[in-house]
Amino acid sequence: MPTEAWWRDAVIYQIYPRSFADSDGDGMGDLPGITARLPGLRRLGVDAIWLSPFYPSPQHDAGYDVADYRGVDPRFGSLGDADKLIDTAHELGLRVLVDLVPNHTSSEHAWFRAALAAGPGSPERQRYIFRDGAEPPNTWQSVFGGPAWERLPDGQWYLHLFDVSQPDLNWDHPEVRAEFLDILRFWLDRGVDGFRVDVAHGLIKDADLTDWTAPSVVLGGLEPAGPPPPMWDQEGVHEIYRQWRSVLDEYPGGRILVAEAWVQPEERLARYVRPDEMHQAFNFPYLEAPWAATELREIIDSSLAANDEVSATTTWVLSNHDVVRHASRLGFPPGEGRRPGIGIGDPQPDAGLGLRRARAAVLLMLALPGSAYLYQGEELGLPEHTGLPDEARQDPAWERSGHAERGRDGCRVPIPWEADAPSFGFGPTDASWLPQPAIWAEYALDRQVGVPGSTYELYRSALSIRRAHELGSGELVWLATDPGALAFRNGDVVVVTNFGDEPVALPGGARILLSSEPLDAGGLVPTDVAVWAML
Template sequence: MLERDEWWRDAVIYQVYPRSFADSDGDGMGDLPGITGRLPHLRELGVDAVWLSPFYPSPQHDAGYDVADYRGVDPRFGDLGDADKLIAEAHNLGLKIIVDLVPNHTSSEHAWFQAALAAAPGSPERERYIFRDGDEPPNSWQSVFGGSAWERTPDGQWYLHLFDVSQPDLNWDNPEVREEFLAILRFWLDRGVDGFRVDVAHGMIKEKNLTDWTSASTILGGLDPAGPPPPMWDQEGVHEIYQSWRQVLDQYPGGRILVAEAWVAPASRLARYVRPDEMHQAFNFPYLEAPWTPAALRAVIDESLEANDAVGAPTTWVLSNHDVVRHASRLGFPAGTPRMPGIGAEDPQPDAALGLRRARAATLLMLALPGSAYLYQGEELGLPEHTTMPDEFREDPAWERSGHAERGRDGCRVPLPWEADAPSYGFGPAEKSWLPQPATWAEFALDRQQGVAGSTWELYRSALGLRRAHGLGRGTVTWQDGAFAFRNGDVLVVTNFGAEAVELPAGARVLLSSEPLDDDGRVPTDVTVWAAL
C-alpha cells in the first residue's frame, strides 16, 4: 500500500478551466462558486484531485497566464473567500486541490513591473526583471508567440519577454525574486492547497551571456533531443530552484506536490525534474502527441516508464488539455496527421464518430497504465472540439498574433454542457456563455449520460472505479505477444489498431470495453478491452 502522503503516485487528476466549468451568477463566465457547486460531480466520477487553471487577477492577455497578483482572485471568478470555500468543500469530498503557478513571467500590470518602468535603469526595481541597454535588441531570441523576444521601453532599455509583450520575464538570478515565490508558495499552502502545477517549468533561468539563438527550438515543444538545450530553456539552474521549493512543501503535511509543465526532451532529461528532491510529477507531452499507431504508443510508453523508473518517480499520462485540440476530434483524422493549432469551419473536419470511438479506446488504454493520469474537463462527456465556431467569437491571442492563420485554442475551451434542456446547457442560469456552445452539445450533456449504459460518462466512471479496485496505477506493464496487449497486475489490456477483429485469450473475463465486442466475442477495430485472466 502507498503511504497516504504519496497519493500523487497513482492519482487521477482532473483539470478545471475556470472560465468554462460552471457559472454561478449568470454573467456567462465560469467562476469559483460555480466550481464549488459542481464538485460532487467530480467525486461521483471518481477522480482524486482537481487542478485549477489560473484564477488570479490578470488583464487576461493570455488567458490568465499573465498574472498581476499571485495572492488574489480575479473578480471575474470571485474572491479569496470563494477560494477558501472551494478548497474546504473539495477536502470535505476527499478531493485534493492543485493550483497553477506562473513563475517565468508576470503580467506587465504587476506592481513590480509598473515600479520597474517608473524607476531608472540599473535600479533594484529593474533588477527583478531582465533589462538590457543597447541601440538594437540584445540578442536574436524570438518570442514563442512570434517576433522578437525584446521590447523597448521609453527610456531606451529593452526587457525580455519569451511570451507576449505583456509578459515580462522575471530575473531568477535575483534573490528577491526567489524569496517572493517561496512566500507565494507558503501563502497558498497555508490556505490548504495540495500542490502547484508549474507553468513553463523549464524556463526561468537564462544562460548568463544571453547567447544568440535563432533555431526553431526556441518554440515550446520543438526542442532537439540530440542537441544542447537552448540558452533560454532547461538550464541547470532551474533544478536548485525546485529543490528549494520542495523543502518548503515537505514542511507541510498531507503530501503537497509540484507538477512540471516542462517541454524537455529526451525523456531521460525530463526525468531530472522529478528526482527525489525536486518535483513529484512532470507532464508527458510525448504521450499526448503520439499518433494513433501501436508502434508509436508502445515506444513512448516504454521510454516514459524507463526514464521515470530510473529516478523513482511516477509517469504521467494525458490526452487533452486547454492548449490542444480535444482528443475526441484529434483522433477523428488519419493517424499521423500533424498537430493542429485549432480547427475552423473552413478547415478539414474530423470524422466525429471515428474520433469518439478512438477517444474512448485511447482513454481506456491510458487509464490502464501505471502512474498518474490527467483528465481535461468535458472529456468524460466525450466532448469534441468546437470546430465551426464563428471567427468573431475567438479570444485566443494566437488568432490575432498569427494574422488569423491559426484558429487558436478556443475550440477546446467552450463552456461545458450539464443539462440538455437548460439555458446554456446548464453552464449557468442565463443563456449567455463567454464562448458560444455548439447546438449539437445537448446530446453530450451530463444529464443525458448519467445512468445510461454505454455512455462515455459511464465508461469513465466505471474505468476509474476498476482502476482503483485493481491497483492499476501502482502496477507494471508486461507486454504480451501478438496484438497490442499488456498485463498490469491481474488485468489484461488489449487495444485493436488493426482492420480485423482480435481474439481474447481463452478464459478471459471482460471487465470493461470501450465498445461492444463482436458477435463472436472478439475485439473490433479501435476498441480497448480490460479483461481478467
C-alpha cells in the same frame, strides 16, 4: 498506498475555471460554480482537481498573466470563495492543486509597474530581463509569434517569451526567488495540496542570451530532440525546484509539485522528478504520440524506464487547455502532425472516428501504472469546437501569429451540463464567454448519466475498476498479440487495444470487465477498441 504518496497513482481532473461552471450568469465560470459541482467530480471518481489560474489578471492570456499571486480575480470570486472551495473539496475527499505561473508576471503586476516608473538601471528593473541597445538583444521569438523583445520609450528592451503583456522574471535575482517561496507558503497555509507549475522549464535563461535561430515552437509542441534552446530547460531550474521541494516537505499530507515542461527526451524530463525536486511531470511525448501501436509502445516503455531510473511515477495525459482535444485530434489520420487549433475552413476531423479512438485511448491510459490527468469535458467525449468564429477568438496566439494559428480557444469553450438549459447548464443565463456550438446538447452530462455505453459512464466505470484493481500502483507486462495491437497485463487485469485494420482475439478464458465499444459477433476486439479483462 500511504497518504504521503497519494500522487503516485492519483487521477487528477483539470478545471479551467472560466469554462467549468458560472454561478452568477455573467458568462464567466467562477469559484462558487466550481464548488457547487464538486460532488459530481467525487461521483465521477477522481482523486484531486487542478485549477487553472484564478488570480487577479487583465486576462490578456486567460489568467496566465498574473497581476497578484495572493488574490482571486473578482471575475472568479474572492479569497473566501477559494477557501470554501478548498474546504469543500477536502470534505469530499478531493485534493486541490492550483496553477503557479513563475516564468513571467502580468505587465500590470506591481513589480513591473514599478520597473517602468523607475527607469533604466534601477533596482526595480533587475527583477525582470531588461537590456539596452538599438536593436533587439537577440533573435528570440515569442511562443505566441513575433519577436520576444519589446522596446520601451526610454530605449530599453524587455524579454517576453509569451505575450508582450507577460514580461519574463529574472530568476537570478534573489528577490524573485524569495517572493515565490512566500507565495508557495501563502497557498500551502490556505490548505492547497500542491501546484502545477506553468512553463517549469523556462525560468532560467542562458546567461549570454545566445541567439537562437530555429523557428519558434508554438504552444503545445515539443522542441526537436537535441541540445536545449537557450531559453528552455537550463540547468539552473533544478536548483529552484529543490528549494521549493524543501518548503513543501515542511507541510503534512503529501503536498506536491507538478511540472509543465515541454522537454524531451524522456531522460531530460525525468530530471525534473528526481527525489528532491518535483513529484510529477506531464508526459507530453505520450500526449503527442500518433494513434499507432509501435509508437505508443515505444513511448510507454521509454517513459516508464526513464522515470524508474529516478524512482518517480509516470504521469499520463491526453488533453489539456493548450492542445486540440483528443476526441478531435484522433479524428485525423495518424502521423499528420500537431494542429495549433482548428477553425472554419481548416481540414475537419472525423468526429465519429475521433470519439471512438478517444474512448479506447482513455482505457489504455487509465490502465497504465502511474498517475493520470483528465481535462474537463473529456469524460463527456467533448470534441474541439472546430467551428468557432474567428471574431470570437481571444487567444493571443491568434493575433500575434498574424492569424496563422487558430490558437487554443477551441478546447476552452464552456462545457455542457444540461441539454435543455440556458448555456447548456454552464450558468443560469445564455451568456458564455466563448460561444458554445449547438451540438453541445448531445454531449451534455444529463444526457449521459446512467446511460449504458455513454462516454461518461465509460469513464466512471474505468475509474472505479482502476481503483479496485490498483492499476495505478501496478506493473506493466507486455503480452504477445497480433501486429497492430497492444496487449499487456497490469496485476490481474489484461488490456488489449486494437489499432489495426483487422479484429484481434482476447486471451483465452478472458472475462470482460470493460470495453470502449462492443466486441464483434465473434467475440473479437474490433478496430480502434480497447478492452479490460480478467483471465
